[in-house]
Amino acid sequence: MTTSEILATTQALLQGLGTVITLFVVVMVASLPLGFLLTMLARCRIAPIRWLVNAYIYIMRGTPLMLQLFFIYYGLPFVNDFFKMALRSAMVCALLGFSLNYAAYFAEIFRGGLLSVDKGQYEACQVLGLNRVQTTLYAVLPQMFRVALPSITNESITLVKDTALVFSISIMEVLYYAKAAVSRTGSILPYAIAFLIYLALNSLLQLFFNWLEKKTAY
Amino acid sequence: MSLIFVKNLRKGFQGVEVLTDVNFQVDKGDVIAVIGPSGAGKSTMLRCLIDLEKVDGGTIEVEGEPLVKDGIYAPPAQVRRATGKMGMVFQNFHLFPHLSVRRNLTMPLMKVKGTGKEQANALALETLKKVGMGDRIDAMPSTLSGGQKQRVAIARALMLNPDIMLFDEPTSALDPMLTLEVLGVMQKLAADHMTMLVVTHEMSFAKEVANRILFMCDGTILEEGTPEQIFGHPKHQRTADFLGNNIK
């Protein structure tokens, strides 16, 4: 391949980068709070709510993400017209599927973080007169978040790589363009470029989280 | 009127009676040392006073207002009002590890009482100076020694201007040198007429700083008196035995 061919291929692959970044950002923004909500609901006083949440987490973590995407994109539209309308766009299905799936993982991560907060912290808050909401916001959450941070880093790196799965519901992202370029040019170089793109993304992410870990260390 | 009034207090865990019948009162300006063997129920008694444990029966009044009367709790707002008159210091400090010393002191004050930032900061500095920690106001708790942590924890409790301070073995996690600096701060508090209820194994503190001693044993207050009475002429053999084993 000539240099200009390499450039052209890289450019083609970068077209998919927008999709990857959109998926990553939207899924993180949606699934982190949703995961936290699940963590809180899993501690709810009402037992059936706890069961439902735990069942949800169990199913989401226990089945392949690709199967979940297929179910949403190919399966749900058969259920009724509402789903048929709402889930026409593969991207919407991908965002929904990823967010629901990652929320379950984040819920587990937060649960672990929550367990790590010492009982004495709650007692200190109580004797200082902080109410439940204040205790959660100002004492528990920051400590939970700090403990959860390394696992959150892991999950987000996995998310970047998992975005390649949307290929299976015919969304054009980096992998799609790489495969197309390989069959067009007969060279495997596009795959190498795809490697580098994912690596670069994750390096940036790792740098960001390293910085965040330092900043929130205590 | 006594600041704390406790009558027929009972408390068990899973059917095991830990406090069988506790009666005492704390008057304004009292410095009371609570001593007794491990497992006697000292911590449980203190925790009941500040509503960290629910009692099974009996009465607790704080400044004349019932927290619980004959085993029946007052409405939540009244319970908060009663416990708000007390500050508590734990054996293991329980500082907020993610907050600086300054924020450890100002955060509760600002959130609970709505105090402004400037005012809270000024009060934090003043209070830290009282416990000899003024120069560490911007330190993180993880960088402090145990004695320093405990002094900050005392300052944090003082920020809310309690009428009564409860201490649960405040020096038991500290080595002897650090114990002294914390006892020094507590002695200063006593000299400033803070009303204090102190569970402790420090017999020198009980002897020299407290004006009254409660000897607790098997979930009840077996004997109570001035340091001279308790140390000089204990009425019960159990008290004498306990002191015999504890005087260094």
Ligand SMILES: Nc1ncnc2c1ncn2[C@@H]1O[C@H](COP(=O)(O)OP(=O)(O)O)[C@@H](O)[C@H]1O
């Ligand atoms: N949360 C709890 N659950 C069950 N038993 C407890 C609990 N807290 C204390 N106890 C028991 O109550 C008794 C008194 O404990 P405690 O008040 O801590 O005694 P002290 O402070 O005098 O050493 C002990 O036998 C202890 O095991």
Ligand SMILES: [Mg+2]
């Ligand atoms: Mg104890």
